[in-house]
Amino acid sequence: MHALRTKAKQLRDLVQYRVYRPSHLRIGLQDLFDWRAPAMAVQSNSIHLQAAMNWLCQAQDANDDGGVSARYRLSKGWAASYPETTGYIIPTFFNYSGISKDEQYRQRAIRMADWLLSVQHDDGAFPGHDVSKNSAPRVFNTGQALLGLIRAFRETGKEIYLQASLHAGDWLASVQDADGAWTKFAYYNRSHAYYTAVDWPLLELFVITPKKVYRDTAIKHLDWVLSHQLPNGWFDRGGFKNDEAPFLHTIAYTVNGLLESGGLLQPQQPAANIYVQAALRAAEALLHRFEIRDFMAGQFDRNWKAIATYSCLTGNVQTTFNWLRLYEFTQDPRLLNGALKLNDYVKSTQDLRSSNPGIRGGIKGSQPIWGRYIHYSYPNWAAKFFVDALMREDKLMHALYQREGIV
Helix, strand or coil: CHHHHHHHHHHHHHHHCCCCCHHHHHHHHHHHCCCCCCHHHCCCHHHHHHHHHHHHHHHHHCCCCCCCECEEECCCEECCECHHHHHHHHHHHHHHHHHHCCHHHHHHHHHHHHHHHHHCCCCCCEECCCCCCCCCEEHHHHHHHHHHHHHHHHHHCCHHHHHHHHHHHHHHHHCCCCCCCCCCCCHHHCCCHHHHHHHHHHHHHHHHCCCHHHHHHHHHHHHHHHCCECCCCCECCCCCCCCCCCEHHHHHHHHHHHHHHHHHHCCCCHHHCHHHHHHHHHHHHHHHHHHHHCCCCCEECCCCCECCCCEEHHHHHHHHHHHHHHHHHHCCHHHHHHHHHHHHHHHHHCCCCCCCCCCCCCCCCEECCCCCCCCCEEEHHHHHHHHHHHHHHHHHHHHHHHHCCCC
């Protein structure tokens, strides 16, 4: 009976996600037989970067509001624009504009920032879903929108972005719990370790306008997160729900928020910062698992045991970015080596030749595409973190080659 139910579900998925379409079927067959690009066929970073940026531009153009579509879904096509991820895509576009010397990416980033202004709530918060739904304000989503508004202010000097940033920061500080966590207006109304990704933008805001409440709010939560770290580097309350092992995606968020926050708080000696050290313990645990298996699983339990056979591609590129940032802080070559290998794995899953613009250049939620994380979809945040990881890799490798006299 169980086998019959499984087969029935598989048949439903084939219809629901329109796997019978040629461009969809191609991906399904590639993933079924693991026909990824062989190591020697993976292209240079510049080609993969440009393809991902082209995809992100398609995602922005999918709707006419200036925001970025949340994802391309095999079942329904492009989704509505998503404030949370549009927020942190803004810095990626400004960064790529600087590297490519192409003004269009800067202008696109400004359009995203202007769209964020149009969807900010009166109390300073941002909605917790894409704009196809009237959703309640959310702490995490507001923090990510804040990253984009701060960068827009730094790039343009326009006061309107600063005022929107202050409004968002004030709201975040006002809804924090007494113990430093965020529960009200949090996902599933529970506290999360991965909200360190809110602490980082609050500290960025403190750098711009030394209003002590932003720093105090961030540190209070960072300390709460450290109180939930186990000796093996694991963070309790690191996922979306109480009853599931976290996706690598949220584990990587936690690590990134800690290391970026620590770097802001102790810029002269970031490796000595307690939050960076906490991030390093978790990052090294993941690196150890990757070195043993030569594969990064999509979910882990609190003993760092892999409990999934699929890979969370979003979490992969977030993790490579974290390893690269920690390499900058520590100069540990293991971190750089692991990042290069894992970046190449994700590059091997990127389809550069599809006739479907929703697929070509995008990064799937999971490998294979039916894996549990954002299945049968190409989320915009996967492409964003992929671009960030490759740009950071290029920067560090260029510096390394210069030191070694290779260039």
